[in-house]
Amino acid sequence: MPIKIPADLPAYDVLTREGVMVMSDDMAARQDIRPLRIGLLNLMPKKIQTENQFARLIGATPLQIELSLIRMSEHQTKNTAAEHMEAFYRPFSEVDATGEKFDGLIITGAPIEHLAFEDVTYWEELCRVMDWTQTNVHSTFGVCWGGMAMAWYLNGVPKHMLDEKAFGCFRQRNLAPASPYLRGFSDDPMMPVSRWTELRQDDIEKAGLQTLLISDETGPCLIDDPAHRALYIVNHLEYDSTTLKEEYDRDVANGAPIEVPANYYPENDPKRQPLNRWRSHAHLLYGNWINQIYQTTPFDMDAIGR
Numbered sequence: 001m002p003i004k005i006p007a008d009l010p011a012y013d014v015l016t017r018e019g020v021m022v023m024s025d026d027m028a029a030r031q032d033i034r035p036l037r038i039g040l041l042n043l044m045p046k047k048i049q050t051e052n053q054f055a056r057l058i059g060a061t062p063l064q065i066e067l068s069l070i071r072m073s074e075h076q077t078k079n080t081a082a083e084h085m086e087a088f089y090r091p092f093s094e095v096d097a098t099g100e101k102f103d104g105l106i107i108t109g110a111p112i113e114h115l116a117f118e119d120v121t122y123w124e125e126l127c128r129v130m131d132w133t134q135t136n137v138h139s140t141f142g143v144c145w146g147g148m149a150m151a152w153y154l155n156g157v158p159k160h161m162l163d164e165k166a167f168g169c170f171r172q173r174n175l176a177p178a179s180p181y182l183r184g185f186s187d188d189p190m191m192p193v194s195r196w197t198e199l200r201q202d203d204i205e206k207a208g209l210q211t212l213l214i215s216d217e218t219g220p221c222l223i224d225d226p227a228h229r230a231l232y233i234v235n236h237l238e239y240d241s242t243t244l245k246e247e248y249d250r251d252v253a254n255g256a257p258i259e260v261p262a263n264y265y266p267e268n269d270p271k272r273q274p275l276n277r278w279r280s281h282a283h284l285l286y287g288n289w290i291n292q293i294y295q296t297t298p299f300d301m302d303a304i305g306r
Contacts, residue, residue, distance in 0.1 A: 004035060004066045009088055010048050011055045018056065035064040036103040036293060037301070039137070041092070041129065042069060043110035043146060047080040050108055053238040057286035058106075063294055068102070070095055072122040092129055101304040103297045104289070105137045109144030109236070113159070113197045117152055127153055133230070135305035138297040140230045141289060144195060147223070147232030151199060154228050155207040159197040166193045168244070168262030169277060172213040172221050172235075179212050179224065180292050181231065184284045190263070190277040192239045193218050194247060199234055222285075231289065237282035245274055 005012055038058055044050040051069065058065050071077075073091035107129070112120055120126070130153050133140045142150040151157035171188045191213075198219045204211055213222040223232040236243070244261045248270065251258035266272045298304055 004064060005055060006088060009051070010084075011052045014052050015056060015059060034299065034301075035066040036290065036297070037066050037068065037101070038290075039068045039070050039095075039102045039105040041105060041107045041146075042071060042089070043108045045077060045080070045111065047077060047089075048084065049240075049243075050238075053240060054106055054108075054286075057238060057282055058290055060283050061287045061290045063290060065290070068095075072125055074125070075122045092125060092132075096128070096132055099136075101136045101138075101301045103138045103301075103304070104293050105133055105140045107140065107142045107146035107150065109146050111145075113145055113195060114161075117149055117159075130154060134228065138229060138304050139289070139293050140228070142230060142232045143238070144234055144236060145197075147234055148197065148199060150228075150230060151204075151207075151209070151223065151225070151232050154230070155209060155225065157199055157203045157207050157209070160200060162196050162198055165196050165258070166198070166218045167247075167259060168193060169264050170215045170218050170235075170262065172215050174212075175214060176210065176212045176224075181222070181224070181285065181288045182212060183288050185281060189213070189281040191215075191221060191281070192236045192244055192264075192278060194236060194239075194244060194261075195234065199223070199232075233285075237278055237285055239278075241274060241276040241279075245270075 040051065040054055042050050055067060058067070069089045070092055071085065071089040073093040077085060117123055126149060130150055140150070142148070148159045152159065169190050170193050172191050174182060174185050174187050174189070176182060177185065201211060201214065201220055204220055204223055210224045211220045211222070212224055214220050218235070221233060221235050225232065244264055248258060248261055260268055260270050264274050266275060
């Protein structure tokens, strides 16, 4: 089954060229099934790139997905055309006012790690979003800063600044192979990491959460929070093959201090084409998340959050 997105959204053509099944609103209307409603609260500056990355993963399952793009109500992005935002995104205030419910919601990362959560300009509204997920969303997936924000607000798990940026591809130990979210995972999957902060295992354990994946080098990675029907991942399985390269090249061009991303380029040579060692596990994780939603979400969407 395909993912349902507007035919004029840039991701439609990108995913079609890649062989991902996509469906326009008109095509979906002719199918007599209930699609899974997945929201994407996109906090990243490069909105279109992030849309493509997540649509690619959640659109690869056998289920029909209806993707809704959501933005913070007052925050204005400087990196994506206003016309794109107006055409495809709805402010959270509008979504909240209509009482809509979703089978799943992804809250992305944001490049604001250096700020205390409470100093983020849209923190109060994001807190309302996280409260809203408990009544209007069946399962929420927080990614990188978005996952750290959820872990802090819902469970009191603090983020800690790192002395150096965790940057590159790092092996993760599979601590819970029986978890439905890790079906098909190997014992030591590789994963892209790009962050200046971390969560610590002792804080996670004190909060009663379960770490599913952890790295000896970069710490906890994937955390299960069943009490809030949520998953938190602090790394970036959704990244394209060249995303770390783009970040590295940008920092080099700006004269910012940056190390070559670890375990990314062949022989650590940035002149060579990087290899994607995480794509299969990215599809596994998001496919498992979608499948778990499908198995447990109410057919009657009014029952979500009760």
